[in-house]
Amino acid sequence: MNIKLNRGSTIPLARQIEEGIADRILSGHFDPGAQLPTVRELSRVLQVSPVTVTHALKLLEERRLVNRVKGKGVFVAADVVGTSWQQRKSEENNSPPIPDYVHRSQHFHFNRTAAAINLSLSTVHPHLLPTQALADSVTRMIAADPEVLAQFGEIQGDTELRNYLAQYMERERLQVSPEQILITNGSQQGIDLVARCFLGPGDIVVTEEPTYSAAIDVFKSRGATVWSVPVDQEGMRVERLLPLLDSGGSPKLIYTVPTFHNPTGTVMSERRRRELIELANQLNCLVLEDDPWSEVYFHEPPPPPLQALDRRGSVIYVKGLGKMLAPSCRVGYLIASGRVRERLLAAKANADLGNPLLNQKVVLALFQSQVFSRYLNRLRKDLAQKRDLAVRLLEEYAPTGVTWNVPRGGLNLWLSLPAGANALLLLERAEKESLHFLPGSACYPGDVEWNHLRISFSCVTDEELEQGIRLLGRLMQEYLTLPSGQKGTTPYF
Amino acid sequence: MNIKLNRGSTIPLARQIEEGIADRILSGHFDPGAQLPTVRELSRVLQVSPVTVTHALKLLEERRLVNRVKGKGVFVAADVVGTSWQQRKSEENNSPPIPDYVHRSQHFHFNRTAAAINLSLSTVHPHLLPTQALADSVTRMIAADPEVLAQFGEIQGDTELRNYLAQYMERERLQVSPEQILITNGSQQGIDLVARCFLGPGDIVVTEEPTYSAAIDVFKSRGATVWSVPVDQEGMRVERLLPLLDSGGSPKLIYTVPTFHNPTGTVMSERRRRELIELANQLNCLVLEDDPWSEVYFHEPPPPPLQALDRRGSVIYVKGLGKMLAPSCRVGYLIASGRVRERLLAAKANADLGNPLLNQKVVLALFQSQVFSRYLNRLRKDLAQKRDLAVRLLEEYAPTGVTWNVPRGGLNLWLSLPAGANALLLLERAEKESLHFLPGSACYPGDVEWNHLRISFSCVTDEELEQGIRLLGRLMQEYLTLPSGQKGTTPYF
Numbered sequence: 001m002n003i004k005l006n007r008g009s010t011i012p013l014a015r016q017i018e019e020g021i022a023d024r025i026l027s028g029h030f031d032p033g034a035q036l037p038t039v040r041e042l043s044r045v046l047q048v049s050p051v052t053v054t055h056a057l058k059l060l061e062e063r064r065l066v067n068r069v070k071g072k073g074v075f076v077a078a079d080v081v082g083t084s085w086q087q088r089k090s091e092e093n094n095s096p097p098i099p100d101y102v103h104r105s106q107h108f109h110f111n112r113t114a115a116a117i118n119l120s121l122s123t124v125h126p127h128l129l130p131t132q133a134l135a136d137s138v139t140r141m142i143a144a145d146p147e148v149l150a151q152f153g154e155i156q157g158d159t160e161l162r163n164y165l166a167q168y169m170e171r172e173r174l175q176v177s178p179e180q181i182l183i184t185n186g187s188q189q190g191i192d193l194v195a196r197c198f199l200g201p202g203d204i205v206v207t208e209e210p211t212y213s214a215a216i217d218v219f220k221s222r223g224a225t226v227w228s229v230p231v232d233q234e235g236m237r238v239e240r241l242l243p244l245l246d247s248g249g250s251p252k253l254i255y256t257v258p259t260f261h262n263p264t265g266t267v268m269s270e271r272r273r274r275e276l277i278e279l280a281n282q283l284n285c286l287v288l289e290d291d292p293w294s295e296v297y298f299h300e301p302p303p304p305p306l307q308a309l310d311r312r313g314s315v316i317y318v319k320g321l322g323k324m325l326a327p328s329c330r331v332g333y334l335i336a337s338g339r340v341r342e343r344l345l346a347a348k349a350n351a352d353l354g355n356p357l358l359n360q361k362v363v364l365a366l367f368q369s370q371v372f373s374r375y376l377n378r379l380r381k382d383l384a385q386k387r388d389l390a391v392r393l394l395e396e397y398a399p400t401g402v403t404w405n406v407p408r409g410g411l412n413l414w415l416s417l418p419a420g421a422n423a424l425l426l427l428e429r430a431e432k433e434s435l436h437f438l439p440g441s442a443c444y445p446g447d448v449e450w451n452h453l454r455i456s457f458s459c460v461t462d463e464e465l466e467q468g469i470r471l472l473g474r475l476m477q478e479y480l481t482l483p484s485g486q487k488g489t490t491p492y493f
Numbered sequence: 494m495n496i497k498l499n500r501g502s503t504i505p506l507a508r509q510i511e512e513g514i515a516d517r518i519l520s521g522h523f524d525p526g527a528q529l530p531t532v533r534e535l536s537r538v539l540q541v542s543p544v545t546v547t548h549a550l551k552l553l554e555e556r557r558l559v560n561r562v563k564g565k566g567v568f569v570a571a572d573v574v575g576t577s578w579q580q581r582k583s584e585e586n587n588s589p590p591i592p593d594y595v596h597r598s599q600h601f602h603f604n605r606t607a608a609a610i611n612l613s614l615s616t617v618h619p620h621l622l623p624t625q626a627l628a629d630s631v632t633r634m635i636a637a638d639p640e641v642l643a644q645f646g647e648i649q650g651d652t653e654l655r656n657y658l659a660q661y662m663e664r665e666r667l668q669v670s671p672e673q674i675l676i677t678n679g680s681q682q683g684i685d686l687v688a689r690c691f692l693g694p695g696d697i698v699v700t701e702e703p704t705y706s707a708a709i710d711v712f713k714s715r716g717a718t719v720w721s722v723p724v725d726q727e728g729m730r731v732e733r734l735l736p737l738l739d740s741g742g743s744p745k746l747i748y749t750v751p752t753f754h755n756p757t758g759t760v761m762s763e764r765r766r767r768e769l770i771e772l773a774n775q776l777n778c779l780v781l782e783d784d785p786w787s788e789v790y791f792h793e794p795p796p797p798p799l800q801a802l803d804r805r806g807s808v809i810y811v812k813g814l815g816k817m818l819a820p821s822c823r824v825g826y827l828i829a830s831g832r833v834r835e836r837l838l839a840a841k842a843n844a845d846l847g848n849p850l851l852n853q854k855v856v857l858a859l860f861q862s863q864v865f866s867r868y869l870n871r872l873r874k875d876l877a878q879k880r881d882l883a884v885r886l887l888e889e890y891a892p893t894g895v896t897w898n899v900p901r902g903g904l905n906l907w908l909s910l911p912a913g914a915n916a917l918l919l920l921e922r923a924e925k926e927s928l929h930f931l932p933g934s935a936c937y938p939g940d941v942e943w944n945h946l947r948i949s950f951s952c953v954t955d956e957e958l959e960q961g962i963r964l965l966g967r968l969m970q971e972y973l974t975l976p977s978g979q980k981g982t983t984p985y986f
C-alpha cells in the first residue's frame with residue numbers, strides 16, 4: 001500500500017491515511033474480511049508515528065469500513081457495501097500482496113456488473129448508432145487503401161484525421177491547428193495523459209463536486225491532492241475556490257466538465273466560464289476541459305468551449321468520439337498548445353507509442369461520408385425523447401422525497417434520495433434484482449454525499465428503461481420505508 | 494522541472510540531479526541555448542542545499558551539456574548533439590514552462606525523423622506483411638458481424654481473442670488461462686501499466702545494460718531508481734546484481750528482454766533464466782518479461798519464456814503483435830496472475846478504459862484464417878535473409894574497428910565503434926544525408942557508453958538497406974578518421 005502523504009497540507013495526516021485506505025476499500029482493492037497491515041508496519045511504510053496510524057484506523061472504524069479484533073488486528077468489514085456485491089475469484093486471494101500505486105479505481109469497480117438492466121453505462125445504445133454507415137466506411141476504406149493495415153500511425157495521430165478534426169472544431173467555435181491535436185485512446189486517456197504530465201504527489205487539482213468518477217481515480221492514483229467545489233445551476237461555483245486558496249497551497253490544474261456536466265447535467269454559464277479562465281490565469285494554473293457530449297444538446301446549443309475563451313494556452317480540451325459515434329474505435333483527442341502540447345506528446349509516446357491507425361482511418365472515413373451531421377441531428381432527437389421518457393417514468397414511479405435534474409443535453413440523470421439515505425445500500429438491493437446504476441458516492445473525491453445516484457438513459461432500449469425505472473422506483477420505495485434503524489446500519493454514517 | 498530524488502540512495506544527490514537534468518536535455522525537453530532555473534530556484538524546488546545544486550551544474554558543465562555564463566546564469570549548450578539536429582517550432586518557445594513529470598522521452602525524441610532511409614524502425618516492412626489477408630479478414634469480419642462496430646469492448650480485452658491467445662501461448666510453451674490475459678495498446682502500454690502499478694519514487698527497477706530505450710523512459714518518468722547490469726552472450730549477467738544488493742536497497746522489479754534482446758540481439762540461456770527466477774523469488778520481486786519477437790527465430794527456437802519457469806506468479810509477460818503482424822491494429826497483451834493481474838486491470842481502466850474492439854476482432858479474424866502460421870514461417874526466412882544481407886554489407890562497407898553481433902532472431906544489429914567514439918556525432922552527420930539510426934546512448938539508463946548504435950534491417954527494402962549501410966560505412970569511415978581533437982569535441986567525454 002503506497003499512500004501518498006502531503007506533509008505540507010492543512011489536512012491532518014491521519015485524515016489523509018484514512019482517505020487513502022477508504023479509497024482502496026471502496027474500490028474493491030481489499031477483499032471483505034481481509035486483514036490490514038499492522039500499525040507498526042503502516043507506521044514504518046508511511047513514515048508516520050504509530051499514534052497517527054492508530055487515529056486513522058479509528059476513523060475508518062467509525063465509518064464501519066474496518067473492524068478491530070482484539071489481539072488479532074484490523075480487518076476490512078465483511079459487509080462493506082460496494083465491495084461485497086462484487087464476487088471475487090478465489091485465485092486472486094492466493095498471491096502475496098505487493099504494494100502498488102493504483103490508489104483508487106471506483107469507476108472500474110462500479111462498472112463491473114452482469115446486471116440485465118444496466119443504467120450506469122453512459123454511452124449511446126447500438127440501435128441509435130450509424131452502424132451500417134460505419135460498416136460501409138470500413139469496407140470502402142479497406143478496398144481503396146489496404147496498405148493502411150500495414151502501417152503504424154504517427155504517435156500524435158493520423159495527419160488526415162487531425163486536419164479533419166481541426167475543421168470540425170471550427171464548427172464548435174474553436175480555432176485550432178492540426179498540430180495542436182493529439183489523438184488519444186478515448187477521452188479517458190486524455191485525462192490520464194494530463195495527469196501523468198502535470199500532477200504528482202503534493203500537487204493540487206481542483207474538481208467539481210460531484211465529478212466524473214474515473215477522473216478522480218486518475219488524479220488520486222497520481223498521488224495528487226484533490227480539492228473540490230460544488231456545482232449549482234450555473235456550473236462550478238468558481239467563487240468557492242477563493243477560501244480554499246486562503247488555506248495555503250495553489251492548484252496546478254482545474255478539471256471541469258462545463259457542458260452537460262457529468263454527473264449532474266448542468267451547463268456552466270458563459271459568465272462563469274469567463275470567471276474560471278480569469279482565475280486560472282491569476283493562479284497561473286492549467287485548466288482541463290472535459291467535453292464528452294456538448295454536441296448532444298436537446299434544443300439549444302451550449303455556450304462556447306472554455307478553450308475558445310482562453311488566450312494564454314492554459315486550457316487543455318479533451319474529447320471522446322467513441323460514446324456517441326463509433327464505440328469500437330474509441331478515438332478521442334486532446335487539444336493543447338506550445339510546451340504543454342509538447343509534453344503531452346512525449347507522455348503519449350511513453351504511454352503507448354500512439355493510437356492504432358486503423359480506427360482513426362475508419363472514423364475519418366465516416367466523417368468524410370457526410371453521414372455524420374445527419375446522424376447527429378437524429379441522435380439529438382432520439383436522446384431528447386429518451387430523456388423525456390425517463391423523466392415521465394420517474395414522475396410515475398419514484399417515491400416522494402426523491403428528486404432529479406432535467407438535463408438539456410448529455411446522457412445522464414442525477415437522482416437525490418432524502419439526506420441520510422445511502423445509494424450504495426440501494427445498489428446492493430438493485431444488484432440482487434439484476435439492475436445496475438452508478439452510486440453517486442463514486443463521484444466525490446473527498447467528503448462524500450451518499451444519497452445520490454446517476455442513471456443513464458442512453459444505453460438501454462425504451463423497454464429496458466421502463467422496466468428499470470419501475471424496478472428502481474419500487475426498490476427506492478422499499479428502502480426509504482425501512483425502519484430508520486435498518487436504513488441507517490450502513491458503514492458510512 | 495520535477496526531479497525525483499531518492500534520499501535513501503547511495504547515489505549522491507548531486508549525481509541524481511545531474512542525471513535528471515541530463516535526461517531532459519538528451520530527450521530534447523530543453524531547447525539548445527535555453528536558460529536553466531537559477532541555483533536558488535532549483536535549491537528551493539528540489540529541497541536541497543545550493544551547494545548540491547552548484548555541484549550538479551558543475552557535473553553537467555563537465556559533460557558540456559550546459560554552459561555557465563558569468564552574471565547571467567546557466568544555459569543548455571547550443572551544440573548539444575541529439576537535440577540540435579531536431580528543429581523545433583518557434584511556437585513552442587512562447588508558452589511559459591510548467592513543471593512536468595515526463596523525466597525522459599529519448600525513444601520518442603530519437604524516433605522523430607524525416608530521414609529518407611530510416612534504420613531505427615524496429616518493425617516489419619509493409620512488403621513482408623500479409624496485408625491482403627488482413628484486408629480480407631477485415632472485410633469478412635465486418636460483413637459477418639457489423640454490430641461489432643457499435644460495441645465497446647471489455648476493459649480486459651475481447652474474450653474471444655483472449656481465448657485464442659491462451660491457445661497461442663500454449664504453442665509457445667506457456668500454460669495460461671484467458672483470465673490471465675489483458676489486452677494492451679502495444680507492448681509499450683504493457684510496460685507502462687506495470688510501471689504505473691508497481692514503481693514510484695524511490696523504488697528500484699533493474700534492467701539490462703543496454704536495454705530498450707522506451708522502457709527506461711517509462712521507469713524514469715515514474716521517478717524510479719534504475720539499476721542496470723550488463724549482458725553477455727548468455728544474456729543478463731544475473732550474478733552482477735549481487736554486489737548491487739550489498740549497497741543497500743532491494744529491487745521491486747526486474748525488467749528483461751530475454752529473447753533476441755533489444756538492442757543487442759542476445760538470447761538468455763536457460764540456465765540464466767532459472768537463476769533469474771530464483772533470485773527474483775529470493776528478493777520477493779516482480780519480473781517483467783518483454784518478449785517482442787521470440788517467434789521470429791531464424792533457425793532454432795529459443796528457450797521457453799521465463800514465465801514458463803515461474804511457479805510463484807511473479808513474472809509478468811508482455812507482448813506486442815503490431816510489429817510483426819498488424820501494425821495498424823497495435824494489439825498487444827500482458828499475462829499476469831492473482832492480485833498482480835487485478836491491479837494491472839484497474840490501472841488499465843484508469844489509463845484508457847480498454848482497447849478498441851475493432852482491432853481486436855481484426856487480429857482474431859486473421860488468427861482464425863490460418864494465414865498466421867504460414868506467414869510466420871515465411872517471415873522467419875525473409876528476415877534471416879535480410880540479416881544475412883545486412884551482415885554481408887557491413888563486412889563490405891564498415892571500416893576496421895567497427896564490430897557487430899550476428900543475431901539468431903529479431904530485427905536488430907548492434908554496432909560498436911572503437912571506444913571514445915560518439916554515435917550521436919555520427920547521427921548528426923547521418924541526418925544531414927537523410928539517414929537515421931538509433932544512437933546506442935538512448936539504451937543506457939545510467940552510465941552511458943557512447944560508441945554504439947542500433948540498426949534495424951527489417952523495415953527497409955533490400956535496396957534501402959544496401960544504400961543505407963553503404964552510406965553508414967562511409968560516414969563511419971569519415972568520422973573515425975577525423976583528427977582526435979575534432980572527434981573528441983563532443984559534450985560527453
